[in-house]
Amino acid sequence: MDFGLSDEERAIRDTARDFITREVMPLEQELLRRERAHQPGLEPSELRELQLKARKFGFWGLATPQEYGGMDLPAVVQSLIWTEIGRSFVPFRFGGEADNILFHATDEQRKEFLLPTIEGERNSCFAITEPGAGSDAANIRFSARRDGDDWILNGEKTFITGGNEADFAIVIAVTDPERGARDGGATAFLVDRAMGWRSEFIPTMGEGGPASLIFDDVRVPHRNILGEVGQGFALAMQWIGKGRYTIPSHAVGIAERALRMAIDHANTRETFGSKIGTNQAIQWMIADSETELEAARWLILRAAWTVDAGLDPRHASSMAKLYGAGMVNRVVDRVMQIHGGMGYTRELPIERWYRQVRLYRIFEGTDEMQRLIISRDLLRGYTKLGGHLG
Numbered sequence: 341m342d343f344g345l346s347d348e349e350r351a352i353r354d355t356a357r358d359f360i361t362r363e364v365m366p367l368e369q370e371l372l373r374r375e376r377a378h379q380p381g382l383e384p385s386e387l388r389e390l391q392l393k394a395r396k397f398g399f400w401g402l403a404t405p406q407e408y409g410g411m412d413l414p415a416v417v418q419s420l421i422w423t424e425i426g427r428s429f430v431p432f433r434f435g436g437e438a439d440n441i442l443f444h445a446t447d448e449q450r451k452e453f454l455l456p457t458i459e460g461e462r463n464s465c466f467a468i469t470e471p472g473a474g475s476d477a478a479n480i481r482f483s484a485r486r487d488g489d490d491w492i493l494n495g496e497k498t499f500i501t502g503g504n505e506a507d508f509a510i511v512i513a514v515t516d517p518e519r520g521a522r523d524g525g526a527t528a529f530l531v532d533r534a535m536g537w538r539s540e541f542i543p544t545m546g547e548g549g550p551a552s553l554i555f556d557d558v559r560v561p562h563r564n565i566l567g568e569v570g571q572g573f574a575l576a577m578q579w580i581g582k583g584r585y586t587i588p589s590h591a592v593g594i595a596e597r598a599l600r601m602a603i604d605h606a607n608t609r610e611t612f613g614s615k616i617g618t619n620q621a622i623q624w625m626i627a628d629s630e631t632e633l634e635a636a637r638w639l640i641l642r643a644a645w646t647v648d649a650g651l652d653p654r655h656a657s658s659m660a661k662l663y664g665a666g667m668v669n670r671v672v673d674r675v676m677q678i679h680g681g682m683g684y685t686r687e688l689p690i691e692r693w694y695r696q697v698r699l700y701r702i703f704e705g706t707d708e709m710q711r712l713i714i715s716r717d718l719l720r721g722y723t724k725l726g727g728h729l730g
């Protein structure tokens with residue numbers, strides 16, 4: 341058994357680390373200053389500039405096939421890079437990406453939606469959640485009714501990441517109310533904002549915020565269906581699958597950086613005449629954090645490896661998402677505790693992480709949904725104890 345990285349994997353990981361350290365981290369203090377002044381931390385133009393700079397280093401489209409100019413990296417390497425991105429709290433991501441399901445586009449849709457998204461000229465968002473259907477995604481009511489060569493879309497989507505900035509939305513709608521969404525009753529549509537939907541900002545405890553998308557008799561041509569009629573739910577599950585290892589990979593980067601800060605603080609801050617790191621209470625918080633961090637790292641890498649090996653990744657990915665999201669919340673909480681009052685201030689990024697990572701236990705499948713999947717797989721015999729080792 342080999343837990344190491346190949347030379348190539350290490351080289352790619354190290355280049356990403358260099359880029360984040362040299363180009364992204366220097367923006368951190370200014371980001372905190374702007375956010376304290378209730379301004380956007382990173383302007384879209386600044387993100388784009390960083391992404392184009394990274395492109396010169398060869399970092400463009402981590403998951404994008406090479407025929408579209410991307411790197412088409414294995415999931416394990418993508419996971420390692422998401423961990424590097426997580427080390428900085430600047431909301432950076434590499435450019436050249438598109439939602440994984442956009443690659444099901446027709447030739448015409450490729451030109452109109454996929455290629456401009458990869459190039460960063462258009463912004464997309466993905467919308468399945470509704471006010472009445474979150475965890476129970478198959479319960480969506482947002483409707484699409486056929487009218488000649490068009491479909492008429494009505495309803496509301498909510499909590500949509502990027503919904504305020506998107507030029508177009510990938511919307512999952514009920515096209516056959518007689519069938520359940522899961523049984524071919526739902527379809528994915530590509531809908532330009534110019535076709536008539538509007539978005540409303542939703543304030544949250546995080547920086548920035550998602551949006552509600554409101555559709556009131558929005559007419560969409562049949563050619564804007566992504567994939568097949570009735571394939572919408574399957575596409576939605578494919579979209580969600582990606583985040584199940586990238587989100588916890590990001591969490592590992594956050595937890596590592598935060599724990600580093602806690603170790604440095606424990607080695608310098610003095611109370612009662614000695615460093616706080618000499619107290620067992622502090623040592624245990626550091627030990628527990630490192631242990632959980634390491635456990636999360638390997639669960640996530642195994643989930644990513646499962647994707648690369650062509651095995652069904654769902655069980656492993658649910659465990660990675662569940663444990664990684666919980667781990668980063670526990671670690672950031674301890675790091676705040678080790679910093680005392682300073683941890684609670686907006687001088688440091690700790691309270692920002694505290695607010696940010698709480699989301700990781702909620703979106704793209706709550707903790708409870710991951711537990712439901714993991715236990716169901718075992719109770720119904722879909723997977724066996726012991727994982728791929730048997």
Ligand SMILES: Cc1cc2nc3c(=O)[nH]c(=O)nc-3n(C[C@H](O)[C@H](O)[C@H](O)COP(=O)(O)OP(=O)(O)OC[C@H]3O[C@@H](n4cnc5c(N)ncnc54)[C@H](O)[C@@H]3O)c2cc1C
Binds near residue numbers: 544702703705706707
């Ligand atoms: C900031 C943010 C960004 C998001 N981005 C997107 C996006 O881009 N696109 C999109 O479509 N959606 C997005 N979402 C929606 C997100 O995926 C949902 O909020 C999430 O799936 C939970 O659904 P819900 O909020 O309706 O909670 P509910 O489903 O109402 O659940 C409420 C609580 O009950 C628990 N629960 C529900 N059913 C069960 C059960 N059977 N057993 C045990 N416990 C249960 C849940 O785990 C949760 O704790 C986003 C949400 C947020 C907050």
